[in-house]
Amino acid sequence: MMLVRKCCYTLKGDTEQLVNIKVHPCCTVEIEIPAVQHRIYSEVEQLHFKLTYEGMLLVCDKQDNGDVPLHFSRKDALALCQMIDDVMDEHEELMSDLC
Numbered sequence: 001m002m003l004v005r006k007c008c009y010t011l012k013g014d015t016e017q018l019v020n021i022k023v024h025p026c027c028t029v030e031i032e033i034p035a036v037q038h039r040i041y042s043e044v045e046q047l048h049f050k051l052t053y054e055g056m057l058l059v060c061d062k063q064d065n066g067d068v069p070l071h072f073s074r075k076d077a078l079a080l081c082q083m084i085d086d087v088m089d090e091h092e093e094l095m096s097d098l099c
Contacts, residue, residue, distance in 0.1 A: 005083050012055040012071040019070065021080065023087045025094075031058075031070070038068045044084050049077050 005023045010016050011033070022030040029047060031040040046061045049072070056077035058070040072080065 005087060007080065007083060009072060009076045009080070011069075012073060013069065023084055025087065025091060027088055027091055029084070033068055036068060044088060047084075049081070 004025065007021050009019050009021070011019050017033055017035045020032045020034065023044070024030070027044045029040075029042050029044055031042075032038070040060055042060045042062065048059055048061070049056045050059050051057075052071065054069075055071040055073055058072060058077070058080075
């Protein structure tokens, strides 16, 4: 069964901000930072993490993150990667079952 997966993390930085993330079955990701009313929509292929001195920076290749750096702890970054991998595996399995 393919459902939207939701999670909430605390971004690292000077001021801790909550970030809500939804990973959709069609392999898109919706990122919302309510405190600054900022949203990012992206395909999972356009996202990657970059190791920085502040933590793991989530980078979107096709969209400007504006003035909102998305620094995650290593633990949260790994958990998010695992969730995205699980959704992608489910999507691939569904597509192969349909063929």
